[in-house]
Amino acid sequence: MGVMNRFMNFLGLQEEEEIIEREQAYDTNGEPEEHAGEVRKVKNNVVSLHSQKTSKLVLCEPRNYEETQDIADHLRMRKGVLVNLQRVRPEQAMRIVDFLSGTVYALNGAISKVGPNIFLCTPDSVEIQGTITDMVNDNA
Structure with missing residues (x-):
């Protein structure tokens, strides 16, 4: 050769x-x-079983809709993202959640609400187990 x-x-x-x-x-x-x-x-496609030793979770607090692309890029790199939308206007928060829902769907991932205006977005390599209920619903 x-x-x-x-x-x-x-x-x-x-x-x-x-x-x-x-x-x-x-x-x-x-x-x-x-x-x-x-x-x-x-075989050129040999993959080590321990190639990914640590999973990363990225915390994001976008201040406008333009920062949503950065969050989607983290998801594409197979990192989980915790998104705090408390500092954006409600109409922008809805647009951001809609965009991230589409991104997560395309990557076969999941999105979960973990608090008021706080969402956990994960790629398909991360499994979300359990639920968090709203405190407002428990008091009613």
Whole structure:
């Protein structure tokens, strides 16, 4: 295999390919013995099970609708986002929640309300378990 093929294989730009290697084994007398070619498959899509050691949760407090794109970018990078919408006007808060709902839906994630004007948005790699009820509903 040429140097260019090895480089492309290292970068993962080539599909799975078979590499035939001939190895020489030495017997006890020190004379080389030739064995039949050994076939081995190299897979470029090997993923470590411990590649993502820590999950990140990003806290965001947008002050206008334009900052919503940054929140969506965090979700696309597979990070959970806790969004506090208490500092924006109610009509902008509705637009932000609508945008984030669409983003989360497209990423197969979830969105949950955890308090008044506070939402937890997560990608599909994070599972939300349990619910938080509003204190106003419990007192009624």
